[in-house]
Amino acid sequence: MKSEMVQIQQNAVQNQTAAMLEIGTNLLTQQSRKITDVKAQVLNQTSRLELQLLENSLSTNKLEKQIMVQTDEITKLHKRNGLLEQKILEIEDKHAAELESLKEDKEQLQELVTRQNATIEQLEKRLNIATTNNTILQKQQLDLMETVTKLFSMVSPSSSKPSILPPGRQIHFKDCADAYKLGFRTTNIYTIYVPNTTQPIKAFCEMKVHGGGWTVIQRRQDGKTDFQRTWREYKMGFGDPTGEHWLGNEFVYQLTNQKNYVLRIQMRDWEANEAFSLYNQFYLDNESQKYRIHLKGYSGTAGKISSLSQMGNSFSTKDSDNDKCLCKCSQMASGGWWFDACGPSNLNGLYYSAGQNTNRFNGIKWYYWKGSGYSLKATTMMIRPANF
Secondary structure (H helix, E strand, C coil), X not given: CHHHHHXXXXXXXXXXXXXXXXXXXXXXXXXXXHHHHHXXXXXXXXXXXXXXXXXXXXXXXXXXXXXXXXXXXXXXXXXXXXXXXXXXXXHHHHHHHHHHHXXXXXXXXXXXXXXXHHHHHHHHHHHHHHHHHHHHHHHHHHHHHHHHXXXXXXXXXXXXXXXXXXXXXXXXXXXXXXHHHCCCCXXXXXXXXXXXXXXCEEEEEECCHHHCCEXXXXXECCCCCCCCCCHHHHHHCEECCCCCEECCHHHHHHHHCCCCEXXXXXXXXXXXXXXXXEEEEXXXXXXXXXXXXXEEEEEXXXXXXXXXXXXXXXXXXXXXXXXXXXXXXXXXXXXXXXXXXXXXXXCCCCCCCCCCCECCCCCCEEHHXXXXXXXXXXXXXXXXXXXX
């Protein structure tokens, strides 16, 4: 009985041991599997890390190469910058030397200009003295000629021209009236000299009509001369004194400010009718005042009212608009004139031939004689001293 119990106990122990061994074996198997899985995971991660390390190594090599290339470029740029800085320093030194030379030249030029200014002042003084002497001599010459003319007229009153002239000398007359008084009665071109001007001017002198002695300042007769001119051209004059021309605003200003002048305007239409307008006082202001016109004492047959510009109106040309209209009359009506608001007259408008001369706003018009749309055939503006 005891042996059976022992045997049973031994069997039970063996069974327990076998069960324990089996459990241990199972646990070892499971641990081995887990360890194998962990090893596999570690190997996979290690492979990945190795791949990443390889990629990073390749990227690092590329970056190192790029850095080396950039380093080479920077080195080259440093060298170039060094060369440029050296050149800049050389240019600065050169410019400094040139600037110093220019300063010396400037000082020399200033000294030269100072000496020249002093010389010019001396020459101007001498010129003023010479001009004064020349004016005195010319006045003496004209007085002598007038005396000779009077003596000659007393000896031969039927003659209209003096026979004695200074040999080799050309007389410069003050105006056409001056030439007339000295005995020159032929209608022609004369040399006119105004004391305040530097150069004489050729002027057409009308010596037969209305008592003679007229200095012609404008003529229209055939349309051969273009009157759509600039301010400077109207200032200095243009055209042929024997034909169509404008004597020049500057000369008329200088002339009419010497003494009192009268203005006579002769007009002719395409039907052979003639008329005139006479002003007992006429003069122009200077260029800075735009050659403003001044008139007094109207009379004549070209209308009961004067068609000429209102007193005080400035002169306008295509390139200098001085009228009282926003429309620029000189461009609309053509020519240079003393426009008001394009006004009742413009003797410097476009020239229209017979049959084409009506309904022309921009023609040669004189409103209070022929209306605003009639373009005249011929006009003459002429002046002479009021005490002629």
